[in-house]
Amino acid sequence: xxxxxxxxxxxxxxxxxxxxxxxxxxxxxxxxxxxxxxxxxxxxxxxxxxxxxxxxxxxxxxxxxxxxxxxxxxxxxxxxxxxxxxxxxxxxxxxxxxxxxxxxxxxxxxxxxxxxx
Amino acid sequence: xxxxxxxxxxxxxxxxxxxxxxxxxxxxxxxxxxxxxxxxxxxxxxxxxxxxxxxxxxxxxxxxxxxxxxxxxxxxxxxxxxxxxxxxxxxxxxxxxxxxxxxxxxxxxxxxxx
Numbered sequence: 001x002x003x004x005x006x007x008x009x010x011x012x013x014x015x016x017x018x019x020x021x022x023x024x025x026x027x028x029x030x031x032x033x034x035x036x037x038x039x040x041x042x043x044x045x046x047x048x049x050x051x052x053x054x055x056x057x058x059x060x061x062x063x064x065x066x067x068x069x070x071x072x073x074x075x076x077x078x079x080x081x082x083x084x085x086x087x088x089x090x091x092x093x094x095x096x097x098x099x100x101x102x103x104x105x106x107x108x109x110x111x112x113x114x115x116x117x
Numbered sequence: 118x119x120x121x122x123x124x125x126x127x128x129x130x131x132x133x134x135x136x137x138x139x140x141x142x143x144x145x146x147x148x149x150x151x152x153x154x155x156x157x158x159x160x161x162x163x164x165x166x167x168x169x170x171x172x173x174x175x176x177x178x179x180x181x182x183x184x185x186x187x188x189x190x191x192x193x194x195x196x197x198x199x200x201x202x203x204x205x206x207x208x209x210x211x212x213x214x215x216x217x218x219x220x221x222x223x224x225x226x227x228x229x230x231x
Binding site for chain 2: 042
């Protein structure tokens, strides 16, 4: 079945450091890929997405590129801030329910990011 | 996007009792989902809830343990029945509109079973 593998955390960085959180996936067909963020005490928020190979999703300074050849969707940010401290989840949607209909999400285990001054 | 709310936000319950979690969206949505996030773990889909039909459960989840209602296009409930400490988790509902494959999540319900 479908699966998502994320690098284990926690990841601790100083403010303004470069961030990479690795994500690889296994899926049949052509899934869409997502990064969600969960700030302390809050629910999940969609951070960015990519729906086909070579697409780059971006939001709030974060970027991730859908690499079909390496089945990866690594999250990057050039300069992290303390306010970026959160848990980041990589996810894929399976298209078995058909194009144009909602699909269930398969999540990675999450990576906790702690940014310090 | 639609705003989604859940009640209660947290609860502490006794073993053997049941808790019903409510999920309200401020606009009509086609599909709603219920997820469980066990401590320190990722999210696992429990079931998909369509209005007017029975919920579709994922492997390992059964209707007797997690009955779901979806009476209209803006509301759903999940009941955690005959609870045990292993049911201590965060339960989240999510929604997606027709034609979209991205999901938006509620704030979650943090359940502790003693």
